[in-house]
Amino acid sequence: MPFKSIIQDMKGEMGSISGRGFDVKFISFSMRSRSHRAVVHDGPAPSPPVDALKQSCWANMPPELLRDVLMRIEASQSSWPYRKNVVICAAVCRNWREITKEIVKAPEVSGRLTFPISLKQPGPRNFPLQCFIRRFGATQTYHLYLGLTEALSDAGKFLLAARRCRHPTYTDYIISLDANNISKGSTTYIGKLRSNFLGTKFTVHDGMPLHAGAMVTKSHSSRFSSKQVSPSRLASGNYPVVHIAYDVNVMGPRGPRRMQCTMDCIPSSAMEPGGAAPTPADLPLPLQSIPLSSKSSHAGNASSGAPPGTDKGKLVLQNKSPRWHEQLQCWCLNFRGRVTVASVKNFQLVASTDDGRGRQEEDDDDVLLQFGKVGKDLFTMDFRYPLSAFQAFAICLSSFDTKISCE
Incomplete structure (x- = not known):
């Protein structure tokens, strides 16, 4: 399956879960999905909350295939605004997030800004x-x-x-x-x-x-x-x-x-x-x-x-x-x-x-x-x-x- 189709499928799946179009606001959505208010019900006990990031159909991909896919996506998206696809990949599930964080290098090495932490990391050595x-x-x-x-x-x-x-x-x-x-x-x-x-x-x-x-x-x-x-x-x-x-x-x-x-x-x-x-x-x-x-x-x-x-x-x-x-x-x-x-x-x-x-x-x-x-x-x-x-x-x-x- 082409990488573009994978990204579009992920956007559609995460968008249906959150009830709205999914973009780079994935971290805010992730935290909201984990915080649930206690509500008193007269009927049966409510079912436990579902962590959307764990239940994604993409969460069970073989680690070797997943790493290869994410490495190719990261290498192909060299600049913004296309680089937001790398951030979207980190929102699919916890496994995707951890592997993406390992693949994305610091600005000192890659010369790219991707996640918020890079604003605190040293810039590139060879060019400004x-x-x-x-x-x-x-x-x-x-x-x-x-x-x-x-x-x-x-x-x-x-x-x-x-x-x-x-x-x-x-x-x-x-x-x-x-x-x-x-x-x-x-x-x-x-x-x-x-x-x-x-x-x-x-x-x-x-x-x-x-x-x-x-x-x-x-x-x-x-x-x-x-x-x-x-x-x-x-x-x-x-x-x-x-x-x-x-x-x-x-x-x-x-x-x-x-x-x-x-x-x-x-x-x-x-x-x-x-x-x-x-x-x-x-x-x-x-x-x-x-x-x-x-x-x-x-x-x-x-x-x-x-x-x-x-x-x-x-x-x-x-x-x-x-x-x-x-x-x-x-x-x-x-x-x-x-x-x-x-x-x-x-x-x-x-x-x-x-x-x-x-x-x-x-x-x-x-x-x-x-x-x-x-x-x-x-x-x-x-x-x-x-x-x-x-x-x-x-x-x-x-x-x-x-x-x-x-x-």
């Missing part, structure tokens, strides 16, 4: 993932999309959303997997970015620990106290993973910004040949049940990486210093056509050298993250290993914030 950010000034929200084509005219694949929350002494950017539910108390919360009063220092907090012995910050009021948590405890919290600092700009808005990012969760050895960055294998249970709508995220699965080492310190990123262009009378960087509008927000990040200075060679392959303006409220964001989509998005959000002492 091209994304873009849309700013909505009326609602103070920001949406991150994966570019489906080279042009920015496409709608893109929704990945993450952030909402700006101003407070008297600091500003928070709440980051969520759902554009319609951006709050720290929601099940789609995955982290936040917090600034100081001057907007010169930022801390990226992850909602889940990336390694054993991660330190969780209790709250803003008790920001000087932290506690060590068990690696098995994956409740949502505030785990500092990145510290961002902007230097005071004596030239004001006329001069380029200078920034430095200290990656608490990534060792400097990750940039060496054979080095590895922490790679979470799965999201906590509350996040696994998030609805994956057409405005949702996608990710991959891989084995968990080793905890960051302390022998060689943490990875430090610095912005690449622009050069003054005499004819254009402005500061310039080579964005390879990905940035078209001059802005103080534009930057490129490279790994800092051992002497504390950023690499200034002309080799653009050293750029790990670049961010720049292409329209009034449209910005490009290209990132690669060892940064994840979540970390790159949070770093770019810091560029939007007002910096009193810098400009």
Whole structure:
């Protein structure tokens, strides 16, 4: 039977069970099918609930044949929106889900985003993932999309959303997997970015620990106290993973910004040949049940990486210093056509050298993250290993914030 027919049959079967068209919202449906309210009946006792994912007629396929089918489907669906068929395969039953998770590789290896966890995993080593950010000034929200084509005219694949929350002494950017539910108390919360009063220092907090012995910050009021948590405890919290600092700009808005990012969760050895960055294998249970709508995220699965080492310190990123262009009378960087509008927000990040200075060679392959303006409220964001989509998005959000002492 052709793979296309198999996928269509699965869609029809799951759609008849749920009573509506089945799409990438399979995780939400799965969790609803397991939660049943107790109802008092006057007649005979109700029959036990049926788990649709276990009763699927496709659940009893021979494992060898099933693995071969899923491997071919995964290899043939290389990009979105067709890649949603891979996600649909993981919704057929538990056996299909486990095998699909084994087959789908992390972005570092495959260069693809499939399941939500890949947003927390390092990007590809050999090329950057091209994304873009849309700013909505009326609602103070920001949406991150994966570019489906080279042009920015496409709608893109929704990945993450952030909402700006101003407070008297600091500003928070709440980051969520759902554009319609951006709050720290929601099940789609995955982290936040917090600034100081001057907007010169930022801390990226992850909602889940990336390694054993991660330190969780209790709250803003008790920001000087932290506690060590068990690696098995994956409740949502505030785990500092990145510290961002902007230097005071004596030239004001006329001069380029200078920034430095200290990656608490990534060792400097990750940039060496054979080095590895922490790679979470799965999201906590509350996040696994998030609805994956057409405005949702996608990710991959891989084995968990080793905890960051302390022998060689943490990875430090610095912005690449622009050069003054005499004819254009402005500061310039080579964005390879990905940035078209001059802005103080534009930057490129490279790994800092051992002497504390950023690499200034002309080799653009050293750029790990670049961010720049292409329209009034449209910005490009290209990132690669060892940064994840979540970390790159949070770093770019810091560029939007007002910096009193810098400009």
